[in-house]
Amino acid sequence: MSSLTSITCPSCKTQGMSAFYAAKSVPINSCLMFSTQKEAVNFPRGNVTLGFCKNCGFISNIAFEPSKIDYATLAPEEQGFSATFNTYAHQLANHLIDTYNLHGKHISEIGCGRGDFLALLCELGDNYGVGIDPSTVSGGVQSKAIDRMTFIKDYYSEQYAQYLGDFICCRHTLEHISPTAEFINIIKRSIGNKNTPVFIEVPDVSRILQEVAFWDIYYEHCSYFNLRSLAQLFRFCNFEVTKLEKGYFDQYLLIEAKPVDQKSQKTFEGEESIDKTAKMVSLFSERYEQKLKYWKNELNRIKIEKKRAIVWGSGSKCVAFMTTLEIKDEVQYIVDINPHRHGKFIPGVGKQIVSPEFLKDYKPQTIIIMNPIYQNEIRKMVEGMGISAEYLPCT
Numbered sequence: 001m002s003s004l005t006s007i008t009c010p011s012c013k014t015q016g017m018s019a020f021y022a023a024k025s026v027p028i029n030s031c032l033m034f035s036t037q038k039e040a041v042n043f044p045r046g047n048v049t050l051g052f053c054k055n056c057g058f059i060s061n062i063a064f065e066p067s068k069i070d071y072a073t074l075a076p077e078e079q080g081f082s083a084t085f086n087t088y089a090h091q092l093a094n095h096l097i098d099t100y101n102l103h104g105k106h107i108s109e110i111g112c113g114r115g116d117f118l119a120l121l122c123e124l125g126d127n128y129g130v131g132i133d134p135s136t137v138s139g140g141v142q143s144k145a146i147d148r149m150t151f152i153k154d155y156y157s158e159q160y161a162q163y164l165g166d167f168i169c170c171r172h173t174l175e176h177i178s179p180t181a182e183f184i185n186i187i188k189r190s191i192g193n194k195n196t197p198v199f200i201e202v203p204d205v206s207r208i209l210q211e212v213a214f215w216d217i218y219y220e221h222c223s224y225f226n227l228r229s230l231a232q233l234f235r236f237c238n239f240e241v242t243k244l245e246k247g248y249f250d251q252y253l254l255i256e257a258k259p260v261d262q263k264s265q266k267t268f269e270g271e272e273s274i275d276k277t278a279k280m281v282s283l284f285s286e287r288y289e290q291k292l293k294y295w296k297n298e299l300n301r302i303k304i305e306k307k308r309a310i311v312w313g314s315g316s317k318c319v320a321f322m323t324t325l326e327i328k329d330e331v332q333y334i335v336d337i338n339p340h341r342h343g344k345f346i347p348g349v350g351k352q353i354v355s356p357e358f359l360k361d362y363k364p365q366t367i368i369i370m371n372p373i374y375q376n377e378i379r380k381m382v383e384g385m386g387i388s389a390e391y392l393p394c395t
């Protein structure tokens, strides 16, 4: 780890961070797809240098250049195609509706994407929703509650404070924001003297560190939290944390908080000590080299044995995995169940996305699974086509 004394932590404002991971020339957005291979390969790139704050445990890409990404020009992300994910979203929506008695209420979602989750909250609780997101599109989501939903295509700022209703939800957005404390302070100021509850969901960096999941580090994710650094950020910005837990197979962090006048000291079981996080960070650096070697060897074996190999899952994980390993001819196709992605090319290595149906003719011999959560779903589908293959889950 190298010390970066001049860098100030964006979450707790303490000076000095330590750099422990670097990836050069990664696509600046990893969930986009392109119509031609040329566009995909030529897509702009940026650098990742992860810095660790020894005061609050926060991890940030200190090489991040916010001006490189304009979400207003991007298509909103979609995730609602897997049965596993849909079940999770339903359970979460029901939990929030029950906890905050969200019936006939006004709900706002900052960073709503297409508005799938907001629609769920509005449908299940007969609520009214406002979704604010630079990449949102009116009518992007089909919902029975669409008449009760409004979309604002912009980055959230205090000028939209009037739209924050009885409940504020912000899922998978904070990790895209570099000035984390500024953002949470904007929400705090927007709430004013009301006591509107806030729910935020972000990926858990602990799992990335533990599993040395370098495929979960991407340019557009500039901010990485564990339970402690997320809770610290809220306490730092005058919120009291009311619930703090992991969800979705321990991949996500879920925080519920309410604004308070005085700094809250309330902490939760499970919040990692700084020592523990520092140890995980240095262990990650050590084991990263070994992991890289393991995958390079596997890819080399695939090449020597002339196996027809595919990667299952065309999202950000796949782009980071393929870019970091500089995969060229070892893998020819990426499979995705999302029909909107079929025929398109992923940024960086520029491989084409195909449907599961495509495999009937292609008959892959090796299947690299980006998210092992879906391994059973995938195996069932592949075996159902009469294909026997070896499976290499990314763990």
Ligand SMILES: [Zn+2]
Pocket: 009, 010, 011, 012, 013, 014, 053, 054, 055, 056, 057, 058
């Ligand atoms: Zn910090």
